Amino acid sequence: MKRLTILLRDQGTALHTGKQMREIFGEVARVKVVIAGPMVAEGSVDADLVVISRQMEELIRYVRPGTRVLVADRAVNPDQVRRLFALPADSDVLVVNTTRELTEEAIEQMELYEVEGLRYHPYYPGIREYRKNCPYAITFGEMDAVPPGEYRSVTDLHSRLLSMEACVLIARELGLYEQLRGTLTAGNIRPMIRLTQDLAKLHIKYAHTSEDLQKIIALMEDGVLVLDQQMRPIFINPMAEKMLGSGEGRLRALVEELRAHGEDPHFFHRTGSDSYYVERISSSGGRERTTIVMLRDVKKIERIENSYRRALTEKGLAAKYEFKDIIYRSAAMGELIQTAREFARGESTVFLHGESGSGKELLAQAIHNASPRRNGAFVAVNFASISLSLSESELFGYADGAFTGARRGGRKGLFELAHKGTIFLDEIGDAPLELQKKLLRVIQERKVLPVGGSKLIPVDVRIIAASNQDMGALVERREFREDLYYRLNVLPLYLPPLRRRREDILPLFSHFLKEFRVDGGELSRQVRTEIEDYPWPGNVRELRNVAEYVSNFARFDPNWPDRLPGVLHPLSHSDGAREAQEGQGTQEAQQETDDPRSVRAVLELLDRPPYRFSRQVLTRELAEEYGLSLSESQVKGLVGRLKDRGLVNAVTGRGTFLQAAGQELLRRWRAREKQL
Numbered sequence: 001m002k003r004l005t006i007l008l009r010d011q012g013t014a015l016h017t018g019k020q021m022r023e024i025f026g027e028v029a030r031v032k033v034v035i036a037g038p039m040v041a042e043g044s045v046d047a048d049l050v051v052i053s054r055q056m057e058e059l060i061r062y063v064r065p066g067t068r069v070l071v072a073d074r075a076v077n078p079d080q081v082r083r084l085f086a087l088p089a090d091s092d093v094l095v096v097n098t099t100r101e102l103t104e105e106a107i108e109q110m111e112l113y114e115v116e117g118l119r120y121h122p123y124y125p126g127i128r129e130y131r132k133n134c135p136y137a138i139t140f141g142e143m144d145a146v147p148p149g150e151y152r153s154v155t156d157l158h159s160r161l162l163s164m165e166a167c168v169l170i171a172r173e174l175g176l177y178e179q180l181r182g183t184l185t186a187g188n189i190r191p192m193i194r195l196t197q198d199l200a201k202l203h204i205k206y207a208h209t210s211e212d213l214q215k216i217i218a219l220m221e222d223g224v225l226v227l228d229q230q231m232r233p234i235f236i237n238p239m240a241e242k243m244l245g246s247g248e249g250r251l252r253a254l255v256e257e258l259r260a261h262g263e264d265p266h267f268f269h270r271t272g273s274d275s276y277y278v279e280r281i282s283s284s285g286g287r288e289r290t291t292i293v294m295l296r297d298v299k300k301i302e303r304i305e306n307s308y309r310r311a312l313t314e315k316g317l318a319a320k321y322e323f324k325d326i327i328y329r330s331a332a333m334g335e336l337i338q339t340a341r342e343f344a345r346g347e348s349t350v351f352l353h354g355e356s357g358s359g360k361e362l363l364a365q366a367i368h369n370a371s372p373r374r375n376g377a378f379v380a381v382n383f384a385s386i387s388l389s390l391s392e393s394e395l396f397g398y399a400d401g402a403f404t405g406a407r408r409g410g411r412k413g414l415f416e417l418a419h420k421g422t423i424f425l426d427e428i429g430d431a432p433l434e435l436q437k438k439l440l441r442v443i444q445e446r447k448v449l450p451v452g453g454s455k456l457i458p459v460d461v462r463i464i465a466a467s468n469q470d471m472g473a474l475v476e477r478r479e480f481r482e483d484l485y486y487r488l489n490v491l492p493l494y495l496p497p498l499r500r501r502r503e504d505i506l507p508l509f510s511h512f513l514k515e516f517r518v519d520g521g522e523l524s525r526q527v528r529t530e531i532e533d534y535p536w537p538g539n540v541r542e543l544r545n546v547a548e549y550v551s552n553f554a555r556f557d558p559n560w561p562d563r564l565p566g567v568l569h570p571l572s573h574s575d576g577a578r579e580a581q582e583g584q585g586t587q588e589a590q591q592e593t594d595d596p597r598s599v600r601a602v603l604e605l606l607d608r609p610p611y612r613f614s615r616q617v618l619t620r621e622l623a624e625e626y627g628l629s630l631s632e633s634q635v636k637g638l639v640g641r642l643k644d645r646g647l648v649n650a651v652t653g654r655g656t657f658l659q660a661a662g663q664e665l666l667r668r669w670r671a672r673e674k675q676l
C-alpha cells in the first residue's frame with residue numbers, strides 16, 4: 001500500500017483534512033496526518049508522497065530530504081458554503097483568517113460562489129485597518145481570531161479542505177488516478193449537487209411563502225392596495241376591489257386624496273355611501289418606492305369600539321380599589337403608599353413605573369379613590385391592547401358627520417368620558433408616535449379635537465400614566481417623545497418588583513389563599529423560605545395565579561404545601577423528568593446542584609439588552625437585580641455549566657450570551673407561568 005502523509009500546522013485543520021483524505025484515499029493508501037511541532041524532528045517525515053498545503057511551505061524542513069513533496073491548494077468547502085445563504089442579502093461580512101494571504105485567498109474563492117449581495121471585508125491579526133461594525137463574521141475554524149464586535153452571527157465554515165485539483169494531483173503522483181477516478185469525480189461533484197439542491201429548496205420555500213402571503217392578503221377583511229411610485233396600482237386584494245368597485249373613478253378619487261393628505265398616515269375616505277379609514281405605509285425598501293394602503297370599513301371600527309366600550313362600562317368606569325385594599329408589610333411599600341396618598345390630594349399627573357403585575361392599576365385606582373375626584377369616572381385605557389386606527393377616535397371621539405354612518409351628535413371619546421374624573425393611561429410606552437403627538441396637545445391644552453371635528457372640547461381630567469418599560473431608554477431610542485414624557489412624569493412613583501420587597505410575599509400569599517378559600521394554616525419554615533426566595537418574575541399577579549392554582553388541589557390535599565416547590569420550580573422537580581422524556585430537557589433534568597433561581601436569573605439577564613454580558617457585569621447585575629450574591633468565580637462556574645448544557649455560550653473577550661436552547665427554555669418557563 002502506498003503511504004500518503006499530510007503535514008500540517010494545527011489540530012483543527014488536521015481533523016478536517018485527515019477526514020477528507022481518508023474518505024478519498026483510505027482504501028488504497030495508508031493516510032497519515034502529522035502536525036508539525038516540537039515533537040517532530042526536522043527532516044524526519046517521509047512517505048511515498050508528503051502533502052503540504054500552500055501558505056505552509058515552510059513546513060518542508062520537517063520532510064526527509066529526497067522525499068516527494070506536493071504543495072497543494074485549499075478551497076472553501078462547498079458543503080459549508082451553503083450556510084452563507086442563511087445570511088441576509090446585501091450584508092457586510094467580515095472574513096477572518098490567521099494571515100493576510102489566507103484571508104485574501106478565501107475571499108477570492110467565496111466570490112466565485114456568488115452568494116447574492118454579500119460584501120466581504122478581510123480581517124486577520126495585525127491588519128492595520130478593517131471594516132468595523134460588520135453585522136456578520138465568518139471564519140474558517142479560527143473563532144479565536146474573530147475581533148470583538150456586535151455581530152448578529154459568527155459563522156464557522158471550518159478549515160478549508162484540499163481542493164479537488166489537489167486531490168487529482170495526489171492521485172496522479174501516487175499512480176492511483178485510474179483506480180480513483182470515479183471517487184474523485186463523485187467527490188468533486190457531490191457537494192456541488194448538494195449545494196444546488198439546497199438552493200432549489202430555498203427557492204421553493206420562498207415561492208411558497210409568497211404564495212401563502214398572497215392567500216392571507218386575499219382573505220383579509222381589510223382592503224389592501226400596493227401602489228408604485230407613480231401611484232399606479234401594482235396589487236389590489238379582493239376586499240379592496242369590493243370596497244372601491246371596479247370602475248377607475250373610485251381608485252382615482254382615493255389616489256387624489258392620498259396626494260392631498262401628503263404625509264398624513266391616516267384619514268377618513270368617503271366613497272358613495274361608505275366611509276373607510278385609510279392607513280398609508282410608505283415602503284422605501286427595494287429599488288422602487290411603493291405605497292401600501294389599507295382600507296378599513298368604518299362600520300367595523302364602530303363594532304370594535306362598541307365592544308371595547310361595553311367592556312369598559314361593565315367595569316363601570318369606576319375604581320374598585322382603595323388604599324386599604326393594598327396588602328403590604330415592607331417599609332418600601334409603606335413609604336410609597338404614604339407618598340401616593342399625598343399625591344392623591346393634588347391635581348398633577350402621576351406616573352407609575354413598575355414591572356408587569358406589580359400592582360400599578362391597583363395603585364392608580366387607590367389614588368383616584370383618595371382624590372377629590374373620587375365621585376367622577378375612572379377610565380382605564382390600555383395602550384398595549386388598543387389598535388392604532390382605533391385609538392384616535394377611541395380617545396378623542398368623533399364629530400357629528402365625521403363620516404357617513406357616524407352617529408348623529410358624534411361620539412364621545414374616553415377623555416371626555418373621564419371628564420371630572422381620572423384617566424389611567426396604562427402601558428403608555430406602547431403608544432404609537434403619531435398618537436403621542438396628539439396626546440401631548442391634549443395634555444397641554446386640556447382640550448380634545450374629535451376626529452373629523454373642528455371645535456376643541458375642553459376636558460377636565462386628571463391623568464395617571466403607567467408603564468412597565470424603561471421610559472428613559474424609550475426616550476433615548478426616540479420611541480417615546482421626550483416632551484410628552486416630561487409632561488407625564490410630573491409625580492413619579494416607582495413600584496418595586498415583588499422580589500425587592502420580600503416581606504410582602506407571605507402576607508400577600510395568605511391574602512390570596514383566603515380569597516380562593518384555602519386554609520393557609522401553618523406553612524413550614526422550609527416552604528415559607530421557598531416562596532420568599534422565588535424571584536417572582538410575574539410579580540403579584542404571578543403570586544395570585546399560584547394561589548389560585550394551589551386552590552385547585554389544596555381543598556382535597558391537606559399536604560398541599562409539600563407540592564409548592566414543584567409548582568414554583570417545575571423543571572427541578574417532578575416535571576423535569578417529563579421534560580426529559582419529551583427529549584428536550586435531557587440536560588435540564590440532570591439538574592446539578594445549581595440553585596434554580598440563579599439559573600433562571602442568569603438566563604433572564606442575558607435575554608435583555610445588550611444581550612451580551614461580561615462576567616463582572618453579570619455578577620453585579622445578579623446581585624443588584626436579583627439579590628443573589630455570588631462571587632465572580634461562582635458565576636464563572638455556573639456559566640460554564642450552563643454552557644455545557646448548551647443554554648448559553650461564553651467566548652473570551654466577547655462575553656456570555658444566550659443560545660437558542662436557553663431562549664427556548666426561558667420561553668417554556670414563561671409560558672408555563674402564564675398558564676398557572
Ligand SMILES: Nc1ncnc2c1ncn2[C@@H]1O[C@H](COP(=O)(O)OP(=O)(O)OP(=O)(O)O)[C@@H](O)[C@H]1O
Nearest residue numbers: 325326327355356357358359360361362468540541
Ligand atoms: N399589594 C397588593 N395587594 C393586593 N393585591 C395586589 C397587590 N398588588 C397587586 N395586586 C393584585 O395583583 C394583580 C396585578 O396587579 P395590577 O393589575 O394592578 O398590576 P399592573 O402592574 O397594573 O400590571 P400590568 O402592568 O401587567 O398591567 C391584580 O389582581 C391586583 O389586584
